[in-house]
Amino acid sequence: MAQAVKALIQIASVVILARVLSPEDFGVYGMVIATIGVGFIIKDVGLGSAAIQATELSAGARSNLWWINTGLGAVVMAVVLAAAPLLAGFLNEPQAAGIIMGLAPTFLLNGMTAQYSASLVRDLRYGAQLAVDVPASLAGLVVCVVAALNGLGPVSLVLQALVVALWSLIASAWLCRWVPTWWQRDSGVRNYLRFGLSVFGNSIIFYVANNISTSLIGRSFGATETGYLTRANQLVNTPVGTISAPFASLALSVLSKVKSDTNRLISYALVGQQMIAYVVVFVGGIFIVAAGPIVGIALGSDWSQTAVYVRLIAVGSVLGFLPASHGWLFNSQGRPDAIMKFNLVVAIVRTILIIVAVQFSILAVLTVNAALTAIVWPLTFWWLRRSTGIPVGKLLWGSARAGLAGLVCITLTFIIAELIGVPTNQFASMLMLIAVFGVLCGATLVIPPIRRDAQAGVRFILQRKQRDQG
Incomplete structure (x- = not known):
């Protein structure tokens, strides 16, 4: 039921936002996400999957993985902020620089959330994960609609991403009920890194191959045409992704055993x-x-x-x-x-x-x-x-x-x-x-x-x- 509610909220988001934002707004945002979205993979480096599939995961190792994810999230945030003008020039879109800077904190927030989300999946607490995702999606949608109605354009989508990321961090940390300790030298993470880097490499390849078209289309055909494409893509992949995501998480956990x-x-x-x-x-x-x-x-x-x-x-x-x-x-x-x-x-x-x-x-x-x-x-x-x-x-x-x-x-x-x-x-x-x-x-x-x-x-x-x- 909760999964159905999540899907309905995401579909409602597509339907509602299409009526308060223009194709150009979606196009600019889509071009930016296609260009900097790889940072969401970098901040994780596959350590979420490494934690899920591990036969055993000590409290010390889990804390160490949290620090690695958080540190990488901070690094990606800093790099994105510094590179914003250059990336906007590449996209040939003046509005892109501000959007990139606005999205930068989400890398840190998602990095801090990665191991909490992995813990919920590893423990097969899918109801708890949905209890994080559903309110986060709803809160993000409300903020985005209010901002769009006040004429903020693509910045509305930035605010939506920030609200979802912050809510997800707070809610997942509260549900997991654990606080990372300082770095534990006796809790090695080499095996997790080895596995995670392989997953990371695969994720990078997959992301680039599936998003290069959006960046190239944006450069060649402009923000408006890109907006039509990104809306079509989200209209299809929102329900498909919502339905398939639990299967993937469950499969990795079950098959590993x-x-x-x-x-x-x-x-x-x-x-x-x-x-x-x-x-x-x-x-x-x-x-x-x-x-x-x-x-x-x-x-x-x-x-x-x-x-x-x-x-x-x-x-x-x-x-x-x-x-x-x-x-x-x-x-x-x-x-x-x-x-x-x-x-x-x-x-x-x-x-x-x-x-x-x-x-x-x-x-x-x-x-x-x-x-x-x-x-x-x-x-x-x-x-x-x-x-x-x-x-x-x-x-x-x-x-x-x-x-x-x-x-x-x-x-x-x-x-x-x-x-x-x-x-x-x-x-x-x-x-x-x-x-x-x-x-x-x-x-x-x-x-x-x-x-x-x-x-x-x-x-x-x-x-x-x-x-x-x-």
Whole structure:
């Protein structure tokens, strides 16, 4: 329930802010985030993931990790403040310098929060984590709307980020009920750093590959076009990310505990992968089949040109989540270094293709991104098998099963809509398209493998619920 509330708040944020801020406001902010957002990864250096997957974590080691994250957050904040004028010049956007400086403190605040959040996940306290996230999101939204109504433009989004970061720090620290001690020399962190740096390298590669397009589009097409793109991206990825994030955290924690038992490892990974795959296929499919009316209702008539962006972003998002288990398995086996090598090659290819595509149009960039994601999908499983020896046949077939089911349902929805027509009213059109797509997705349960996937997911949820109640 709390996860649903969080998703509703984030979706409401997208809908409301689209009506009080302009595409240019979102574009300037989006360009800045794409450029300096890598700092959020630097302040963590993968130590959150290192703490979550560790078999044992002493109080001294946890405090030492907190100091490292906090120190890095302070360093990143200082560097961002000093580099603000240069980065604004690179973006060719005068407003960017002020926004960059305003966002700088969030690096320190998030660095201080990292180990508290990791502790909640490590202890499987997902209800507590949501108790942090939901009020933080709501408070940030309220502050942003009030600021926007008072004409602060993109600064409203800066204030939202600051409020969320500060609230998250205070709330998570209070729920964890621990205060870091001074540096403990007898509590070594070398193993955590080794694991964390591998995760960090992978995160850097992933971030740059997925955000370079926003920076290049901003330079080539300006803040307004970038604003349309960033809103489309957030409209799709807000619900998708909210739904998928708990799966990723739970998967790393659970799989790390059974990493020595290959059969259980594959069994748990398959259940988690299929759960997230079917949900993301369903949510992403809704955006694909009903992009036009969803944009009109959610963002308003001024944003109608983002519909085609929404559809292409949704395609790429679905394809990206189908092989979700490979990342979980690499990290649970303590092999983030292996996936980093794979992602580095993919990132280089993606960057080259985006640099070429941005010379033509934004649609070309999105199309290239989706096509490459489709090609990489099966290759990730090949690399997992080669690097870890983990059998991947069930995982590959499982992800293909979910993807093919989604493709068939999406295609049939378009065919049915073309044959019977859709209402001119946007709300009625959206409901009809979602209903048709939903019925078709439900009908796939008659297929035995898909039905077994659904049953396994339900059993897992019930077991987790019983454990939480016990």
